[in-house]
Amino acid sequence: MEKQALIERLKEIVGPEHVLSSDMDLALYSYDASLEKAMPDVVVLPATTEEVSKIMALAYKEKIPILGRGSGTNLTGGTIPVKGGIIVHFSRMNRILDIDIDNRTATVEPGVITLDLQTEVLKKGFVYQPDPASQKVSTFGGNIAENSGGPHCLKYGVTSNHVLGLEVVLNDGTVVWTGGESRDNPGYDLIGILVGSEGTLGLTTKIVLKLERAPEAVKTMLAVYDTIEDGANTVSAIIAEGIVPATLEMMDNAVMRAVEETIKAGYPLDAAAVLIIELDGMPEGMDEKIRQVIEICRRNNVREVKLAKDEAERNLLWAGRKGAFGAVGQVRPSYMCCDGTVPRTKLPEVLAKVIEVGKKYDLPIGNVFHAGDGNLHPLIMFDERDPEEKERVLKASTEILKICADAGGTISGEHGVGLE
Ligand SMILES: Cc1cc2nc3c(=O)[nH]c(=O)nc-3n(C[C@H](O)[C@H](O)[C@H](O)COP(=O)(O)OP(=O)(O)OC[C@H]3O[C@@H](n4cnc5c(N)ncnc54)[C@H](O)[C@@H]3O)c2cc1C
Numbered sequence: 001m002e003k004q005a006l007i008e009r010l011k012e013i014v015g016p017e018h019v020l021s022s023d024m025d026l027a028l029y030s031y032d033a034s035l036e037k038a039m040p041d042v043v044v045l046p047a048t049t050e051e052v053s054k055i056m057a058l059a060y061k062e063k064i065p066i067l068g069r070g071s072g073t074n075l076t077g078g079t080i081p082v083k084g085g086i087i088v089h090f091s092r093m094n095r096i097l098d099i100d101i102d103n104r105t106a107t108v109e110p111g112v113i114t115l116d117l118q119t120e121v122l123k124k125g126f127v128y129q130p131d132p133a134s135q136k137v138s139t140f141g142g143n144i145a146e147n148s149g150g151p152h153c154l155k156y157g158v159t160s161n162h163v164l165g166l167e168v169v170l171n172d173g174t175v176v177w178t179g180g181e182s183r184d185n186p187g188y189d190l191i192g193i194l195v196g197s198e199g200t201l202g203l204t205t206k207i208v209l210k211l212e213r214a215p216e217a218v219k220t221m222l223a224v225y226d227t228i229e230d231g232a233n234t235v236s237a238i239i240a241e242g243i244v245p246a247t248l249e250m251m252d253n254a255v256m257r258a259v260e261e262t263i264k265a266g267y268p269l270d271a272a273a274v275l276i277i278e279l280d281g282m283p284e285g286m287d288e289k290i291r292q293v294i295e296i297c298r299r300n301n302v303r304e305v306k307l308a309k310d311e312a313e314r315n316l317l318w319a320g321r322k323g324a325f326g327a328v329g330q331v332r333p334s335y336m337c338c339d340g341t342v343p344r345t346k347l348p349e350v351l352a353k354v355i356e357v358g359k360k361y362d363l364p365i366g367n368v369f370h371a372g373d374g375n376l377h378p379l380i381m382f383d384e385r386d387p388e389e390k391e392r393v394l395k396a397s398t399e400i401l402k403i404c405a406d407a408g409g410t411i412s413g414e415h416g417v418g419l420e
């Protein structure tokens with residue numbers, strides 16, 4: 001099909017103002033948060049499942065590549081149209097359709113921003129647990145496709161543990177539902193197949209999510225270490241003791257420095273690493289659990305444990321953590337984030353090897369990651385405009401992921417595989 005004919009046909013489906021095809025528009029859809037780039041032929045912004053179905057059927061009939069897009073924050077090139085074709089941007093399908101507190105579910109369109117739903121349900125005393133650090137901009141369509149994680153997924157599980165139903169438009173335009181508001185569905189676990197399939201099996205148009213009551217008590221601590229190894233050993237020791245905190249996040253000195261230049265979260269710049277340890281649950285027994293955790297930190301040579309004294313201090317600790325990727329832009333203009341996972345007890349050994357890779361390729365590497373899950377995020381900082389440096393980054397990142405795999409881990413904990 002000729003490009004102009006395709007554009008005209010798409011305009012008939014969604015209305016002329018919702019089809020983008022100028023050079024400027026296409027350039028804006030040629031990148032995401034990865035290092036990859038490629039131009040689509042056309043971008044279309046549907047408002048309903050029916051429109052998505054017609055677009056999919058057209059692409060199927062004409063054999064045109066098609067890609068869904070939420071906010072384009074994926075780090076693996078999942079929204080890069082390497083073969084051109086159509087990008088379906090879900091920004092107009094951004095309604096929270098229902099919050100059903102009695103059934104503890106929420107039904108959303110794929111373009112809803114993760115934090116927008118979380119803010120709405122919190123007003124009613126409920127939470128949607130998965131909290132990717134990008135939650136201020138990421139959409140549920142993207143969260144589902146990547147099976148996103150986040151700090152609180154250590155205790156509560158990643159996105160796939162919180163999806164009850166999906167409406168999906170298959171490649172030929174057929175609309176199907178799998179699951180729904182009820183908790184137990186017979187038959188194959190199709191939700192399990194769809195969540196994390198990175199948009200390869202169809203486009204998601206409605207999502208039923210599980211809600212949980214907000215915990216009555218939350219306590220957040222910052223544990224400060226003089227060596228990364230002591231911090232990493234603390235992580236395994238806490239879990240081995242039978243305590244599962246809501247979060248166990250680690251940040252090294254390089255990342256703390258970058259954060260302090262922008263967010264001023266109060267991280268200690270003379271420390272090698274910090275752990276953000278959050279406990280949640282019932283108020284009864286919380287003090288005892290805090291005492292136990294501090295004791296484990298002490299056994300692992302912690303220098304200091306600071307307990308956030310109020311909500312403002314807690315928010316500041318988290319603002320630093322969640323803004324860390326952006327903050328490393330202070331050090332170098334570009335970064336590549338590796339997403340390997342390793343068995344948690346291997347963290348000290350693998351982190352030491354990551355530092356060696358940085359030295360070998362003469363690249364600054366910072367670490368900020370979901371330590372409790374053994375999910376590393378080495379951030380390799382560089383300048384994308386320097387092709388020789390970029391080449392070294394690609395070699396270093398490949399080597400890091402190989403180290404993770406050799407340690408019994410995987411090449412992606414939560415960011416997906418995409419083009420990487
Ligand atoms: C600063 C920063 C911090 C991050 N922190 C985390 C983190 O803590 N945890 C984590 O897991 N990830 C994190 N990410 C990665 C990213 O934000 C997540 O993968 C997020 O879920 C992507 O959402 P999105 O709306 O931007 O999706 P996009 O980037 O737009 O798309 C991601 C994938 O989903 C597909 N897709 C989008 N919408 C649909 C749809 N409706 N139907 C079918 N497929 C669709 C796309 O084709 C693509 O393959 C981070 C990224 C950044 C930049």
